[in-house]
Amino acid sequence: MEQSDQQPLWWQSGVIYQIYPRSFRDSDGNGTGDLAGVIEKLDYLSDALGVDALWLSPFYPSPMADFGYDVADYCAVDPLFGDLDTFDRLLAGAHERDMRVIIDFVPNHSSDQHLWFVESRSSRDNPKRDWYIWADAKPDGALPNNWLSIFGGPAWQWDEATGQYYLHTFLTEQPDLNWHNPQVRTAMLDALRFWLARGVDGFRIDAIHCVMKDRELRDNPPNTEGIQLIHRPQPEYDSQLHVYDYATDELHGVLREIRGVLDEFVATGPWVGIGEIHVFDWPKWASYYGQQLDELHLPFNFGLLGIEWDAASVRELVVEMERVIPPGGWPNYVLGNHDEPRIASRIGPEQARVAMMLLLTLRGTPTIYNGDELGMFDVPVPLDAVQDPWGQHTGTMGRDPERSPMLWNASPSAGFTTPDVTPWLPIEDGYELLNVEAQLADQTSMLTLTRRLLSLRRASRALTTGGYQPVDGVPDDCFIWERISGADRYLIALNFASQPRTLAFPAHPSGTIVLSTHLDRDGEELLTTFELRPHEGCVIHVVPL
Numbered sequence: 001m002e003q004s005d006q007q008p009l010w011w012q013s014g015v016i017y018q019i020y021p022r023s024f025r026d027s028d029g030n031g032t033g034d035l036a037g038v039i040e041k042l043d044y045l046s047d048a049l050g051v052d053a054l055w056l057s058p059f060y061p062s063p064m065a066d067f068g069y070d071v072a073d074y075c076a077v078d079p080l081f082g083d084l085d086t087f088d089r090l091l092a093g094a095h096e097r098d099m100r101v102i103i104d105f106v107p108n109h110s111s112d113q114h115l116w117f118v119e120s121r122s123s124r125d126n127p128k129r130d131w132y133i134w135a136d137a138k139p140d141g142a143l144p145n146n147w148l149s150i151f152g153g154p155a156w157q158w159d160e161a162t163g164q165y166y167l168h169t170f171l172t173e174q175p176d177l178n179w180h181n182p183q184v185r186t187a188m189l190d191a192l193r194f195w196l197a198r199g200v201d202g203f204r205i206d207a208i209h210c211v212m213k214d215r216e217l218r219d220n221p222p223n224t225e226g227i228q229l230i231h232r233p234q235p236e237y238d239s240q241l242h243v244y245d246y247a248t249d250e251l252h253g254v255l256r257e258i259r260g261v262l263d264e265f266v267a268t269g270p271w272v273g274i275g276e277i278h279v280f281d282w283p284k285w286a287s288y289y290g291q292q293l294d295e296l297h298l299p300f301n302f303g304l305l306g307i308e309w310d311a312a313s314v315r316e317l318v319v320e321m322e323r324v325i326p327p328g329g330w331p332n333y334v335l336g337n338h339d340e341p342r343i344a345s346r347i348g349p350e351q352a353r354v355a356m357m358l359l360l361t362l363r364g365t366p367t368i369y370n371g372d373e374l375g376m377f378d379v380p381v382p383l384d385a386v387q388d389p390w391g392q393h394t395g396t397m398g399r400d401p402e403r404s405p406m407l408w409n410a411s412p413s414a415g416f417t418t419p420d421v422t423p424w425l426p427i428e429d430g431y432e433l434l435n436v437e438a439q440l441a442d443q444t445s446m447l448t449l450t451r452r453l454l455s456l457r458r459a460s461r462a463l464t465t466g467g468y469q470p471v472d473g474v475p476d477d478c479f480i481w482e483r484i485s486g487a488d489r490y491l492i493a494l495n496f497a498s499q500p501r502t503l504a505f506p507a508h509p510s511g512t513i514v515l516s517t518h519l520d521r522d523g524e525e526l527l528t529t530f531e532l533r534p535h536e537g538c539v540i541h542v543v544p545l
């Protein structure tokens with residue numbers, strides 16, 4: 001348990017909301033969301049919902065081989081999404097409403113259409129040749145080493161014109177930048193400076209575990225013990241231990257340099273650096289806060305995405321977080337994003353409510369994925385219409401299901417785009433009832449629950465930066481903890497089971513339910529025992545002895 005007496009920073013007390021712009025709101029009727037669409041929804045985000053910061057997935061110029069994670073220019077906006085002026089208006093509109101804006105930064109790879117790569121591949125002696133990772137075939141013609149692409153197949157692509165291979169940890173259209181080259185570092189750090197000078201409040205740093213690969217390009221050893229690298233099985237990628245191409249020791253130096261750039265802007269900060277770090281060896285994961293807390297402010301914690309959804313596993317994860325995070329480091333939790341099955345599809349709509357209560361009341365910064373506040377589900381896509389390149393490679397729906405458009409109202413395209421336009425991905429069935437407008441009017445909806453949790457959290461020091469104390473001796477299937485700040489005390493009690501559970505709190509003779517996930521118990525006074533109904537979570541204001 002740790003309690004901070006200092007005034008919390010915005011990224012510690014606040015709630016981050018991830019916007020996947022392609023799927024959020026299409027303002028110009030071409031079937032794809034855009035930045036002007038986000039501007040239209042700023043009032044929703046700040047007033048109706050009440051989040052504190054927006055994280056925008058990439059909007060940079062891009063051939064869209066990986067929907068913007070293949071960047072062709074780090075300092076501009078793709079016409080599909082708008083232009084720099086639209087971005088500035090979005091930023092100003094968010095700031096006027098006291099919301100921060102975090103943008104995605106994609107350091108591991110650029111697009112193969114980026115001019116840097118076009119130059120790099122033009123000849124072996126081009127000054128930018130070493131900006132990417134090129135290697136000769138082995139004398140017998142074999143690949144330079146055994147490294148694999150996370151999207152399938154070898155990580156090497158042969159370039160006929162110059163007779164060498166280049167490295168791509170993701171698609172062949174996403175060549176890996178060579179962060180060992182000082183010019184690359186300078187150019188990439190300058191891109192951060194470009195956006196910081198424009199006024200952004202921080203970065204979500206994509207696939208940061210992939211930069212700084214082994215300089216000698218050594219083969220990864222085989223994975224003989226079946227160790228799974230991340231929270232989901234990747235049979236081919238997991239056939240080796242990613243010793244030389246993933247989360248290497250040299251990554252720490254890069255993170256310190258990135259942090260140094262944020263610190264250059266300290267006079268107008270504070271800024272936040274959030275890293276996409278898929279490392280599930282928790283002590284190693286925590287090392288990316290930095291020994292002097294000088295690396296990432298928040299290494300994204302994807303723990304809740306992979307564990308079994310039961311009280312014991314969730315509690316164990318929280319215990320582990322509280323154990324490994326270095327003193328002064330700040331926790332964070334995530335239930336979903338544009339790469340993961342939706343939480344409501346994974347654990348069911350009733351537990352999705354419990355999960356939202358968990359996310360918004362644990363000690364640490366929560367990140368909500370757009371649509372999860374509505375309890376959106378994964379939306380299936382016919383296999384011959386899959387958009388996600390990873391899905392196309394693997395013959396699956398890939399990540400399309402979790403990227404289906406936001407549901408705004410009951411009009412034919414759910415208010416995502418103009419009614420006669422086909423959205424880039426299908427709209428969820430049942431949108432007539434699941435949409436924002438309908439849920440705002442329904443006092444028992446998932447959106448109402450999310451809004452109430454957000455406003456409760458915002459109003460309470462205990463629930464934002466207060467201490468965390470798990471409660472022992474509770475029934476199986478329940479996870480209960482306290483959040484405490486001085487005399488401000490809350491008990492959060494979650495029932496993961498489909499049966500009721502009776503709880504006793506000898507330490508607290510009385511309390512008042514301020515919120516149930518069922519939204520029907522406000523103000524109920526509790527004495528020494530009370531019952532949690534199936535799939536119910538409650539936030540209880542504890543009245544001191």
Ligand code: NOJ
Pocket residue numbers: 066069070106170206207276338339
């Ligand atoms: C992680 C991003 O979240 C994902 O969408 C993308 O495909 C890869 N990194 C590659 O940039």
